[in-house]
Amino acid sequence: MEDYKFLFKVVLIGNAGVGKTCLVRRFTQGMFPPGQGATIGVDFLIKTVEVDGDKVKLQIWDTAGQERFRSITQSYYRSAHALVLVYDISSQPTFDCLPDWLREIEQYASPKVLRAVVGNKIDRDDREIPTHIGEEFARRNDMYFIETSAKEADNVEKLFTEIAHRLTQEARASRYSTSGPAAPDLSQSPSKSDNPCCKMLQ
Amino acid sequence: MEMCEELEEAESTLKQLSKQEEETCARLEELLLSHGDIDQRIQKIHKLMPSFQLVNSDTEELNKIVTYTASLAENISRKVKQLDLAKSMVAQSLQRVDDIMDLKACTDGVKTALQNEDYEQAAAHVHRFLGLDQRGLRSCVDIQEGSSLEEAFAQLTEAQQTLIEIVRQRFNEALSCADQASIERFFKIFPLLNQHNEGLTKYSNYLCRQVTENAVQSLRKAQGLTKNDKRYHIVLADVFSMLFEDIARVVEIHQPLVERYYAHGHIHQLIEILHKECCVQQRRIFQELLSMRALARRCKKAQDIVIKGSVERSSLRGNSSSGNLVQDSLSETKEIDAILEEMSLIHKHAELYLRFIKRRVNLDFEQSNLPPETKAAKIAEFESRISTCDLCKDMQELTSYYICLEEFFMVESVKKAVDYESYEEGSRTSSLLEDVFFLLKKCLRRAFSTSSIDGACAMLNHTCSMIEGEFHKASNEKIQRGFPTGAMMDHAFNIIQGKIQSHAEQERDRGVYIVTLNNLETACEYINTLVGALNAECPKRFPGGTPQDRAKLETCLTNLQQSGNKLRSLASNGIGQLSNSAIRPLVKVCCDSFHTSNHQLTEMEFAQFEADDGLRPYMQQFMMNLDQLINTFKEVLNPKNHEQLVALAASDITQLLEKAALKAVYNRLGGMQFDRELRFLIGYLTKIASWSIRDKFSKLTQIALLLNVESVSEVEDICSANVQSHLTWRLTPVEVRQVLSLRVEFKSDEIRKLKV
Numbered sequence: 001m002e003d004y005k006f007l008f009k010v011v012l013i014g015n016a017g018v019g020k021t022c023l024v025r026r027f028t029q030g031m032f033p034p035g036q037g038a039t040i041g042v043d044f045l046i047k048t049v050e051v052d053g054d055k056v057k058l059q060i061w062d063t064a065g066q067e068r069f070r071s072i073t074q075s076y077y078r079s080a081h082a083l084v085l086v087y088d089i090s091s092q093p094t095f096d097c098l099p100d101w102l103r104e105i106e107q108y109a110s111p112k113v114l115r116a117v118v119g120n121k122i123d124r125d126d127r128e129i130p131t132h133i134g135e136e137f138a139r140r141n142d143m144y145f146i147e148t149s150a151k152e153a154d155n156v157e158k159l160f161t162e163i164a165h166r167l168t169q170e171a172r173a174s175r176y177s178t179s180g181p182a183a184p185d186l187s188q189s190p191s192k193s194d195n196p197c198c199k200m201l202q
Numbered sequence: 203m204e205m206c207e208e209l210e211e212a213e214s215t216l217k218q219l220s221k222q223e224e225e226t227c228a229r230l231e232e233l234l235l236s237h238g239d240i241d242q243r244i245q246k247i248h249k250l251m252p253s254f255q256l257v258n259s260d261t262e263e264l265n266k267i268v269t270y271t272a273s274l275a276e277n278i279s280r281k282v283k284q285l286d287l288a289k290s291m292v293a294q295s296l297q298r299v300d301d302i303m304d305l306k307a308c309t310d311g312v313k314t315a316l317q318n319e320d321y322e323q324a325a326a327h328v329h330r331f332l333g334l335d336q337r338g339l340r341s342c343v344d345i346q347e348g349s350s351l352e353e354a355f356a357q358l359t360e361a362q363q364t365l366i367e368i369v370r371q372r373f374n375e376a377l378s379c380a381d382q383a384s385i386e387r388f389f390k391i392f393p394l395l396n397q398h399n400e401g402l403t404k405y406s407n408y409l410c411r412q413v414t415e416n417a418v419q420s421l422r423k424a425q426g427l428t429k430n431d432k433r434y435h436i437v438l439a440d441v442f443s444m445l446f447e448d449i450a451r452v453v454e455i456h457q458p459l460v461e462r463y464y465a466h467g468h469i470h471q472l473i474e475i476l477h478k479e480c481c482v483q484q485r486r487i488f489q490e491l492l493s494m495r496a497l498a499r500r501c502k503k504a505q506d507i508v509i510k511g512s513v514e515r516s517s518l519r520g521n522s523s524s525g526n527l528v529q530d531s532l533s534e535t536k537e538i539d540a541i542l543e544e545m546s547l548i549h550k551h552a553e554l555y556l557r558f559i560k561r562r563v564n565l566d567f568e569q570s571n572l573p574p575e576t577k578a579a580k581i582a583e584f585e586s587r588i589s590t591c592d593l594c595k596d597m598q599e600l601t602s603y604y605i606c607l608e609e610f611f612m613v614e615s616v617k618k619a620v621d622y623e624s625y626e627e628g629s630r631t632s633s634l635l636e637d638v639f640f641l642l643k644k645c646l647r648r649a650f651s652t653s654s655i656d657g658a659c660a661m662l663n664h665t666c667s668m669i670e671g672e673f674h675k676a677s678n679e680k681i682q683r684g685f686p687t688g689a690m691m692d693h694a695f696n697i698i699q700g701k702i703q704s705h706a707e708q709e710r711d712r713g714v715y716i717v718t719l720n721n722l723e724t725a726c727e728y729i730n731t732l733v734g735a736l737n738a739e740c741p742k743r744f745p746g747g748t749p750q751d752r753a754k755l756e757t758c759l760t761n762l763q764q765s766g767n768k769l770r771s772l773a774s775n776g777i778g779q780l781s782n783s784a785i786r787p788l789v790k791v792c793c794d795s796f797h798t799s800n801h802q803l804t805e806m807e808f809a810q811f812e813a814d815d816g817l818r819p820y821m822q823q824f825m826m827n828l829d830q831l832i833n834t835f836k837e838v839l840n841p842k843n844h845e846q847l848v849a850l851a852a853s854d855i856t857q858l859l860e861k862a863a864l865k866a867v868y869n870r871l872g873g874m875q876f877d878r879e880l881r882f883l884i885g886y887l888t889k890i891a892s893w894s895i896r897d898k899f900s901k902l903t904q905i906a907l908l909l910n911v912e913s914v915s916e917v918e919d920i921c922s923a924n925v926q927s928h929l930t931w932r933l934t935p936v937e938v939r940q941v942l943s944l945r946v947e948f949k950s951d952e953i954r955k956l957k958v
């Protein structure tokens with residue numbers, strides 16, 4: 001069993017093509033994936049970082065943006081500790097969709113969830129959303145804001161480190177820290193096997 | 203003088219000379235003697251002279267022979283080389299002759315074969331011709347012959363074109379009138395003419411027509427079905443299944459034919475064309491599914507209810523909706539249940555079909571002669587084309603609807619289970635537990651049976667939310683109402699015996715409280731069992747999963763398992779409350795009596811208690827009450843819950859009794875009495891608890907020990923004995939002195955002087 005002090009679930013959402021998968025790959029594998037297909041359903045990656053000497057494990061869920069994957073994606077909101085809402089700074093429509101995504105968050109996620117807005121692809125020179133517009137949106141909705149480039153590895157590390165940092169501080173403050181969830185004990189079978197429900201399950 | 207000297211000289215000289223003369227004579231004689239010998243030798247040499255001349259000439263001869271042999275050998279080897287060359291040229295020539303003869307045979311044969319409409323034969327000739335080394339042939343014939351060769355080539359090329367034209371035409375004819383025998387006949391000829399692509403494409407398109415026809419027909423039949431029909435509820439799953447099976451059958455039948463006449467590495471063409479048709483046909487069925495089952499409308503409604511429900515649920519409960527509405531939603535959930543079955547079947551069939559075609563194409567490429575890199579590239583290309591096909595997209599959309607409705611079904615059914623919770627006679631748990639877990643198991647099993655990993659994960663997530671949400675909330679509400687006490691001892695938990703109506707509200711609440719604790723504890727067990735069973739199912743349900751898929755699924759399963767933790771901590775809280783409200787008052791009464799009791803006993807008093815197990819009356823009463831209470835709880839609580847309750851009771855007793863004990867004053871007999879009672883209590887608790895309880899009581903036991911000593915000096919012995927026996931001494935020196943000061947006989951300066 002790996003030892004870590006905290007485990008956090010981070011879910012990335014936003015329109016298809018804004019660069020969610022690239023951000024996650026850049027952070028977890030240190031590379032910019034060349035021409036991979038669009039994400040199907042949900043992808044799952046893990047990275048452990050250190051916050052003030054404590055090991056913090058990030059469970060990162062990279063979701064598909066298309067409508068037909070929405071009900072899969074939504075099922076991950078409720079248990080998320082952080083929701084990262086990504087748009088593409090060179091695409092007005094991806095920014096215009098942010099309120100819709102926010103509404104989803106409010107409907108499905110826990111009210112305590114840490115929320116971040118990320119403007120990706122700042123390496124591009126055809127910017128459509130000025131930084132202050134994104135900043136303003138984040139401020140209005142009380143969200144953490146940062147601009148990144150998965151391609152140039154700009155601010156990607158900072159984004160996830162900041163999330164890990166904030167979540168850890170929150171966890172320490174409210175002490176809902178379960179120091180590393182217990183390993184599932186699958187070998188344990190129920191003692192009473194005459195129970196009807198147990199019988200059905202066996 | 204001088205003369206004399208000369209004489210002497212002359213004499214010696216003479217002597218010398220005569221000596222010399224003698225020697226010379228001897229030598230001369232010697233020489234004369236050897237003269238004969240020399241003569242002889244000279245004669246011998248003279249005799250040998252001719253032989254020497256012979257040797258010389260022989261040697262010269264030998265030299266000549268060796269040189270000659272060498273040149274001969276060289277000559278031979280050169281000849282052998284020439285011979286080899288000649289031989290291979292002969293072989294080549296023979297091949298050319300063969301080829302030319304073949305060419306001739308082909309040229310002649312193709313004509314006759316075409317005349318006789320023996321297209322197989324003609325194609326075989328053309329195939330032979332196509333296999334010839336045309337450049338090689340051209341290079342080895344002289345110009346005159348060359349012209350006839352070119353003529354043959356031209357003829358055969360023309361024959362090939364003619365043949366292609368004929369075969370194409372006849373094949374088309376055969377296809378259009380579905381003349382199976384001719385279709386197969388000409389299908390086999392295409393690869394002989396190097397027209398693999400055309401043959402396969404046309405043939406596949408022809409096979410598609412049958413698939414299309416069948417699909418259209420079966421959909422039409424399905425649309426004609428009435429609600430009363432037995433298969434109405436899963437009729438579209440049937441239609442999907444028939445389409446997939448139809449294609450699988452076509453592949454099954456025609457793959458051997460393609461492999462035999464077109465070789466490995468070609469089946470993907472057939473399969474891709476069939477699959478394209480499959481996508482077209484399944485989309486029609488999918489559209490029918492959407493409208494026939496009103497999926498979009500139902501999902502929208504379901505989402506509204508689920509979202510609203512999570513917000514307004516608590517305020518809505520109690521002032522329940524009219525009976526009509528309840529009936530409505532009941533039949534609606536039933537309908538949705540049926541639709542979910544159908545959807546899960548459809549997805550499962552589609553997944554099976556996709557795996558089938560992928561496996562067939564992969565195997566076929568693997569068996570082909572293509573270089574490994576090309577194989578891998580072709581397989582990857584095929585799979586990526588498939589993964590973005592309409593069937594996959596539609597199945598993703600189907601999964602989306604499925605999850606939405608399955609969540610709705612689960613949430614609604616759980617709500618009903620909460621509203622209609624009932625308590626059965628002789629059961630420690632309520633219907634809620636069984637109903638909820640029956641449902642969870644049903645929904646998750648169904649989700650797993652779709653073969654969609656994302657679908658299964660999503661439902662695992664929703665189940666988690668449900669357990670930590672609705673189920674936790676329903677249980678928490680009851681725990682929060684508390685465990686009412688008062689008049690409890692007389693009618694302990696008759697509710698469990700099924701006398702709900704005939705008893706007071708309070709008792710009902712007590713029963714509900716106990717059952718809720720049991721529900722929570724059993725729920726944790728059920729969750730473990732459920733997760734274990736689902737884990738075991740994974741390999742069977744998702745055989746094609748990547749390591750990443752498996753990690754995803756495992757994580758979601760682990761999360762579900764951990765949802766039990768929240769229930770467990772609620773149960774612990776509840777048991778704490780139970781102990782506080784039911785057991786603590788008893789302990790308090792006992793400790794109050796202890797406090798007000800006299801602990802300076804006379805011999806007579808001490809002897810008198812001996813008769814009653816060594817207990818004073820209030821202690822006796824306490825033990826009786828405690829035993830009765832614990833036994834009552836043992837009957838109604840789960841073993842684990844009961845164990846926890848006993849542990850809590852034991853903690854309460856030590857805590858309160860310790861306080862009381864330190865407030866009283868004792869004489870020796872009073873100390874002994876306390877020690878006696880404590881031993882009895884520990885003995886009792888040890889008997890009913892399945893784990894060692896002594897540890898909890900060690901401090902109290904040590905207090906009793908000190909209260910029991912004859913003199914202060916004895917304490918030092920006790921302390922050192924304890925150090926030797928490695929017992930953990932729980933009392934600090936201050937506490938030791940404090941306890942000793944409770945003994946009326948001990949002087950304070952004696953206690954102060956004590957070394958501990």
Ligand SMILES: Nc1nc2c(ncn2[C@@H]2O[C@H](COP(=O)(O)OP(=O)(O)O)[C@@H](O)[C@H]2O)c(=O)[nH]1
Nearest residue numbers: 016017018019020021022121123124149150151
């Ligand atoms: N220039 C630039 N392109 C990016 C960046 N991040 C992603 N992309 C490109 O955007 C496209 C979509 O990226 P992807 O990660 O699949 O988006 P997703 O659908 O949100 O997961 C890909 O072609 C990426 O190469 C970035 O930081 N800069």
Ligand SMILES: [Mg+2]
Nearest residue numbers: 020021038039
């Ligand atoms: Mg993606």
